[in-house]
Amino acid sequence: MDLRHHLEIIRFKTVDLLPLEELEAKLRRGRPLVVKYGADPSRPDLHLGHYVNLRKLKDLQDLGHRIVFIVGDFTATIGDPSGRDTTRPRLSEEEVRENARTYFEQVSRVLDPHKTEVQFNASWLSKLCARDIVHLASAYTVARMLERDDFEKRYRSNTPIFIHEFLYPLFQGYDSYHIQADMEVGGTDQKFNFLVAREVQKHYGQEPQVILTLPLLVGTDGVRKMSKSYGNYIAFNDPPAEMYGKVMSIPDAVVPEYYSLVLYYDDRQLEEVRRQMAEDPRDTKARLAYEIVKLFYSEAAARAAEEEFNRVFRARQAPSAMPEVRVPPEGKNIVDLIYDAGLVASKSEARRLIKQRAVRLNGEVIEDPTLVLRIQEESVLKVGKRKFLKLVPAREP
């Protein structure tokens, strides 16, 4: 493959790819690049936002480059004392290892696990002594640290920044140095860290890495970036129906973005998507949902998810499968029933929902929270938009 074509593949969908000349020089040597990807050991639940990065790593892997996953167990076990969240748990070694395992298992759905390396950064970072750390810290200045936009924002808004937080980018940079990274891949929010890493590598007399950043996928709210902490994410591990439903719930405006970043559509295809979006937004989004489920599961799963979705939300019928609850012959209070089934967090919440006419039995609104429910035959209880229970009369033992 010629260099131009090779570069073309690498560049697809990237925001930053720099410095380009350095990348060309590295490629020209004909050696596989060491590509670094940082993994957060506290977040084993991968989502579509991660997928954007993994998809790019897959490209690089297919081009013959070496993917190295760095599990940040060092910082995870030290814990981050910033913020008032004193309860934030410090992960134990076993937890980190377990998280890394499930993480890697999910990664393997995109990358070839046999060609992907995993390294734990505590194995070298924990060996640094004070002298080493001072030396590392002299690779960068406070002024330049404060250039990072979230530091800058916090500085301006008088939110504390702790010294060790300045250290983290440096440690990440040290990781790059340690594995002799040629390139680091991540979201645009990582750009600063990646650039610091270049300085660190130079500081140690190593050729700096090339940085490759990808757009941040917007979450299901259509506003903020997809993130577990915002609760706006679609996880690799979401069951097909859930995944399908979540895609359907994204705002129209971001549909083309999903086509672009998740399905990897090129500009020509995207133009077509936009045209269809104007014409038939619902079906265009449905196709997106279908394709995404297919990507993570299978064609059959996608078809099933679609059918189920249409059944429940378009035809407004009960789902084909739902949790079953037995109702004793003497009946059971409706609030207790909803609460015991785990549909709500508290009985007060159950009462509230009833008051708001959000609870239906076989389509009939239940208004009385003191109701003792008795049933003769199988019934369907609907709570809110998407929670269903199948009620079964319990027979005498």
Add this chain to the structure above:
RNA sequence: GGUGGGGUACCCAAGCGGCCAACGGGGGCAGACUGUAAAUCUGCUGGCGCAGCCUUCGGGGGUUCGAAUCCUCCCCCCACCA
């Protein structure tokens, strides 16, 4: 180290002795409308044995018939000065 300001529910933010389970906004949930989209309107958003009760306003102690509100000690944050 000094001086001043501040810590209120998921987040921001009012309240500054009883009318406070705590204004308002955001977020979330629910209902109507719909394409589980957007927009809009409405309601809710600590818990329970729910017309009542219990727990909450950084933590402990105190004053008072009564405290988020006053006093006191402690912890934490911010700004300026050093």
